[in-house]
Amino acid sequence: MSRRRDHGPTTIALTGLGIVAPTGVGIEEHWASVLTGRTGVGKITRFDASGYPVRLAGQVADVDVTGLVPGRLIPQTDWWTHLALAGADAALHDAGIDPADLPEYEMAVVTASSSGGTEFGQREIERLWHDGPSHVGAYQSIAWFYAATTGQVSIRHGMRGPCGVLACEQAGGLDALGQARRLAEAGCRLVVTGGTDASLCPYGLVAQLPTGLLSTSDEIARAYLPFDVAAAGYVPGEGGAILVAEELTAARRRGVGAGYGVLLGYAAGFDPPPGSPRPPALRRTIELALARARLEPSDVDVVFADAMADVDADLVEAQAISAVFGAGRVPVTAPKTLTGRLYGGGAALDVATALLAMRDGVVPPTVGPSELAPGCDIDLVLGQPRERRVRHVVVLARGYGGFTSAVVLGRDFPTTTDGSV
Amino acid sequence: MMRFALADLARLLVACAGGDHPVDLDGSDADEPFTELGYDSLALLDLAGRVQREYGVAIPDDALGEMPTPRAAVAYINARLAGVA
Numbered sequence: 001m002s003r004r005r006d007h008g009p010t011t012i013a014l015t016g017l018g019i020v021a022p023t024g025v026g027i028e029e030h031w032a033s034v035l036t037g038r039t040g041v042g043k044i045t046r047f048d049a050s051g052y053p054v055r056l057a058g059q060v061a062d063v064d065v066t067g068l069v070p071g072r073l074i075p076q077t078d079w080w081t082h083l084a085l086a087g088a089d090a091a092l093h094d095a096g097i098d099p100a101d102l103p104e105y106e107m108a109v110v111t112a113s114s115s116g117g118t119e120f121g122q123r124e125i126e127r128l129w130h131d132g133p134s135h136v137g138a139y140q141s142i143a144w145f146y147a148a149t150t151g152q153v154s155i156r157h158g159m160r161g162p163c164g165v166l167a168c169e170q171a172g173g174l175d176a177l178g179q180a181r182r183l184a185e186a187g188c189r190l191v192v193t194g195g196t197d198a199s200l201c202p203y204g205l206v207a208q209l210p211t212g213l214l215s216t217s218d219e220i221a222r223a224y225l226p227f228d229v230a231a232a233g234y235v236p237g238e239g240g241a242i243l244v245a246e247e248l249t250a251a252r253r254r255g256v257g258a259g260y261g262v263l264l265g266y267a268a269g270f271d272p273p274p275g276s277p278r279p280p281a282l283r284r285t286i287e288l289a290l291a292r293a294r295l296e297p298s299d300v301d302v303v304f305a306d307a308m309a310d311v312d313a314d315l316v317e318a319q320a321i322s323a324v325f326g327a328g329r330v331p332v333t334a335p336k337t338l339t340g341r342l343y344g345g346g347a348a349l350d351v352a353t354a355l356l357a358m359r360d361g362v363v364p365p366t367v368g369p370s371e372l373a374p375g376c377d378i379d380l381v382l383g384q385p386r387e388r389r390v391r392h393v394v395v396l397a398r399g400y401g402g403f404t405s406a407v408v409l410g411r412d413f414p415t416t417t418d419g420s421v
Numbered sequence: 422m423m424r425f426a427l428a429d430l431a432r433l434l435v436a437c438a439g440g441d442h443p444v445d446l447d448g449s450d451a452d453e454p455f456t457e458l459g460y461d462s463l464a465l466l467d468l469a470g471r472v473q474r475e476y477g478v479a480i481p482d483d484a485l486g487e488m489p490t491p492r493a494a495v496a497y498i499n500a501r502l503a504g505v506a
Binding site: 070071072073074075076134135136137138139141142 | 436437438439440459463464466467470473474
């Protein structure tokens with residue numbers, strides 16, 4: 001695979017979406033939920049959560065995976081991988097791609113995962129505890145670990161190019177896109193990317209509790225209120241989105257143009273440790289992503305916020321957005337209030353939603369918040385969708401522990417050949 | 422004496438490694454290598470664990486090399502059941 005420096009930096013087009021989210025399985029079902037404010041958050045039903053401090057979550061409807069996932073793979077893989085396999089099939093179909101038609105070493109898979117196969121792992125560890133080692137299934141050796149989804153998608157579709165997994169908590173979905181662009185630069189013509197997560201079993205939920213960032217509310221409409229005076233944590237969720245990223249000229253050659261949009265800029269930063277005098281990384285990360293996209297803040301039509309619903313984290317984010325774009329100067333939204341935070345799947349779903357916002361010229365609303373907290377001087381789109389031309393979108397994501405990422409998406413490929421990262 | 426048949430093997434394989442590409446173990450598939458039938462080494466390891474739990478005979482990991490096909494696996498497992506393998 002030759003590097004393509006001679007043609008300027010490589011641009012990737014996002015040509016296929018596979019959405020498996022609490023707001024719906026499938027592009028239009030999800031998009032309709034987002035535009036009408038139909039929430040996917042509800043009482044946890046995967047297990048009896050009544051004795052746990054967190055009882056609400058965004059769950060993917062209990063779809064019968066037998067129609068979406070090869071039967072061979074169902075007992076071999078975790079629910080999180082089922083969701084990604086279904087998403088990958090949908091994304092490839094949406095992109096109009098039959099992997100059998102492409103050179104196997106020019107197709108890669110890079111997904112984000114934050115927890116691995118917790119439900120599968122819990123079941124096998126329970127067998128170990130109750131019945132002994134011989135009762136642990138052999139597939140436990142691969143089903144739990146972060147790269148399992150990437151590996152299964154790679155095997156299923158014969159994608160033997162460079163594969164990997166990004167475990168950067170909520171930021172991973174953007175980092176996977178950044179890595180997809182690097183792989184395109186290295187000669188991959190197609191990368192299956194994005195991510196899913198699914199940790200709504202007892203072990204998976206308990207593992208999320210120590211951050212203290214989860215909402216303990218029982219009131220669905222008031223449980224997740226980013227940037228609001230009543231912000232008190234976020235709702236966890238499962239699912240995400242799988243995207244097909246193609247090297248732009250390859251996408252054009254097969255007649256799909258730039259698909260839903262192109263990745264114009266990506267940057268990642270890392271927050272200083274607590275107590276450090278250094279500022280949070282978010283502002284500089286946004287500025288770097290914009291610089292790499294060769295765009296001015298005024299070129300951006302909407303920002304998809306990370307929206308942690310933690311008083312301090314919200315203020316940091318609102319201040320970073322105001323510092324870059326000007327106070328109240330850019331519409332900001334967080335449709336993830338309808339799904340909860342999906343970890344490895346969250347930013348990937350935000351990217352998918354942002355691409356649909358560009359497609360249809362509408363900014364989806366943030367459902368829940370009603371009164372912005374002091375210092376959060378942002379134009380948070382509340383209540384109704386806001387129609388406007390959406391040419392460029394910035395998507396932000398922060399992962400627990402300091403991960404900070406931003407991408408700039410564009411609807412039209414810039415006129416200059418070097419206008420992309 | 423307990424016998425282990427191809428049908429038992431098929432049932433255990435579906436339980437551990439799933440189904441949806443029906444494998445006709447009573448027919449010609451019985452002599453195809455497991456790898457050709459889409460069952461990897463993990464499927465065979467899982468199979469060995471299930472045979473051990475259900476039939477009470479241990480199948481050492483290195484015995485997996487002696488069961489490259491469904492028919493060979495059935496023969497080996499029956500030999501273990503008879504206490505001669």
